[in-house]
Amino acid sequence: MRALHAGEVLRLWDECRDASPQTRALALATAADDGTSPVPPADRPVGRVTALLLRLRNALAGPRMAATVGCPGCHGTVEFRATTEALLALEDEIVDTPPPLPHGGHEVLWRCPSYRDLQAVAAQPEAEDPEHGALLLLQRCLLSLRQEDGTAAQSAVDLPDTVRGALTEAMASADPLAEVLVDLRCPDCGYAFTAEFDVAAFVWAEVESRGRQLLLDIDALARSYGWSEHEVLALSESRRASYIRIVTGELP
Numbered sequence: 001m002r003a004l005h006a007g008e009v010l011r012l013w014d015e016c017r018d019a020s021p022q023t024r025a026l027a028l029a030t031a032a033d034d035g036t037s038p039v040p041p042a043d044r045p046v047g048r049v050t051a052l053l054l055r056l057r058n059a060l061a062g063p064r065m066a067a068t069v070g071c072p073g074c075h076g077t078v079e080f081r082a083t084t085e086a087l088l089a090l091e092d093e094i095v096d097t098p099p100p101l102p103h104g105g106h107e108v109l110w111r112c113p114s115y116r117d118l119q120a121v122a123a124q125p126e127a128e129d130p131e132h133g134a135l136l137l138l139q140r141c142l143l144s145l146r147q148e149d150g151t152a153a154q155s156a157v158d159l160p161d162t163v164r165g166a167l168t169e170a171m172a173s174a175d176p177l178a179e180v181l182v183d184l185r186c187p188d189c190g191y192a193f194t195a196e197f198d199v200a201a202f203v204w205a206e207v208e209s210r211g212r213q214l215l216l217d218i219d220a221l222a223r224s225y226g227w228s229e230h231e232v233l234a235l236s237e238s239r240r241a242s243y244i245r246i247v248t249g250e251l252p
């Protein structure tokens with residue numbers, strides 16, 4: 001992963017604030033990618049992008065993350081903690097080229113969903129229905145379809161439920177970072193439930209808060225020293241923080 005400098009964080013915040021969640025996630029991951037893989041982040045399994053976002057978060061704010069989720073039992077707020085290291089350990093389990101799935105004497109060839117797939121599915125009006133959206137995603141990720149009698153199936157709908165279920169399960173286990181699920185128990189009502197930790201949204205919130213803070217810093221230093229935005233952004237993180245402490249009177 002390559003580290004992002006302050007100017008890049010500000011640019012990403014500017015460019016992506018009105019974008020879709022998928023476009024934001026991809027823009028951040030692409031900026032953080034070191035370019036050693038010939039496959040662009042948009043075409044890698046979704047979990048590879050999650051891993052890039054976790055590394056970016058680690059570089060921006062360290063490994064410890066705290067997030068909140070609503071309790072389905074009492075509608076209160078449940079806080080949970082995770083570390084980037086623990087989640088990144090799951091990256092080793094991602095299977096970029098999964099083996100065929102045996103089905104009735106034939107094999108179903110498939111691949112893990114990528115962000116390009118997610119974006120393509122999200123652009124279809126039918127995907128507003130989550131069940132239909134899941135089917136569209138499955139359809140895009142099937143490389144070869146054969147029915148029990150050996151004839152080609154026309155779409156994922158033609159596959160028996162058992163095969164569709166097996167494929168969905170195989171996809172989840174081949175990319176454990178595509179959807180990060182956490183088991184929680186509400187401390188107030190005791191309700192036990194599983195929640196999704198939306199890593200992309202969490203990291204975007206971090207970039208947003210960084211972007212806002214940078215603007216405030218630029219404003220304060222421009223007022224005090226007459227420096228331009230470019231000059232303030234050229235300062236190192238620690239130097240900028242020191243000047244801010246001088247301006248606010250915290251540094252004697």
Ligand SMILES: [Zn+2]
Pocket residue numbers: 071072073074075076186187188189190191
């Ligand atoms: Zn509760």
